[in-house]
Amino acid sequence: MSELQSLSSIALDAPATTPPALSAVRRVIDTKVGPVGVYTAGFGRPVLLIHSVNAAASPYEVKPVFEGLAHSHAVYALELPGFELVDRRRRNYTVQLYRDVILAMAAHIRDESGHHAFDALAISLSCEFLARAAVSEPVLFRSLGFVSPTGFQRGGDDLRGRPESTRTIVGLEPFLNLPGLSDGLYAVLSSRKSVRFFLERTFGSKHIDEGLFRYAHLSTRTPGAKHAPLAFLSGKLFSNDIRTVYEALDLPIWFCHGTRGAFSDFSASGWTYTLPNWISEIFETGALPHFEIPQRFCDAYSTFLAQSDAYALA
DSSP states (O other): OOHHHHHHTOOOOOOOOOOOSSSSEEEEEEETTEEEEEEEEOOSSEEEEEOOOSTTOOGGGGHHHHHHHTTTSEEEEEOOTTSSSSOOOOOOOOHHHHHHHHHHHHHHHHHHHOOSSEEEEEETTHHHHHHHHHHHOGGGEEEEEEESOSSOSTTGGGOOOSTTOBOOOTTHHHHHTOTTTHHHHHHHHTSHHHHHHHHHHHHTSSOOOHHHHHHHHHHTTSTTTTHHHHHHHTTTTSBTTHHHHHHTOOSOEEEEEESSSTTOOOTTOGGGGGOTTEEEEEESSOSOHHHHSHHHHHHHHHHHHHHHHHHHHO
8 A cells, every 4th residue: 555545544533513712702703804713701901812823723722821811801812714613614824814814803802992902922833923913013012922933943043035935845735735645644643643742742741731632632623624734734834034024023022932842942032132122031841831830921921011011101
């Protein structure tokens, strides 16, 4: 049996009805880029939370922050297209799509809350989308939080390509979507073994959050779940000009990361320490510190939010 035949013979588990990622009110908002799901809780100044992008991403990734901030803020947890319960159809998943979804949700929050600018926090690759949104419409945002952002690893200094260029591997996305290959490939990527392996690399430990693992695996059973992850694998969601985008930000920025695991290389982040609007925080954790030290994480982020008040008044 050939490798392609072997892959295509691996069937996905029967689709399950995926429960909500968070114990909160969930709504579907009609936007100019289509329907978008969002969880909401709490009262006060809004904070928008954005999960990462990977083979098994979901709003469950922001759960500790969502619950920790709901006591003092109106918290919104966004479902990114292709990773949500609303719509996982095959479409052209691009950097611009995710930027526009964030901008659409930001405009909705502004109109709903009456706050002309508010705080937003994203994880991993979604930090790139949030940064690009803030460069496009800076008046919508009061501050930005980046948790283990991409673009700061070794070689990050060279990510100064032409505007809106990406790190697409030419021809890879059509190949990944070949009939008989895409289902089998995603079945491998989304297996319990693979999801656990990825989370162990993320946490830098065998001791992962088991609730996150269970929901991550369950979310991959939703029909159409393969499409956005396959776009992610092609490299087309990584910006080749992201250093230029990050450097253009003039808002207060909270930049935090861990020291453990496969996503702990931030050797190209030294330039941020020279800028007064970038506040760095390093935790002795993996790439998702809010799961390991939730109270300390939320306290540190809340301190930053208080400090950004003074920055806004300066």
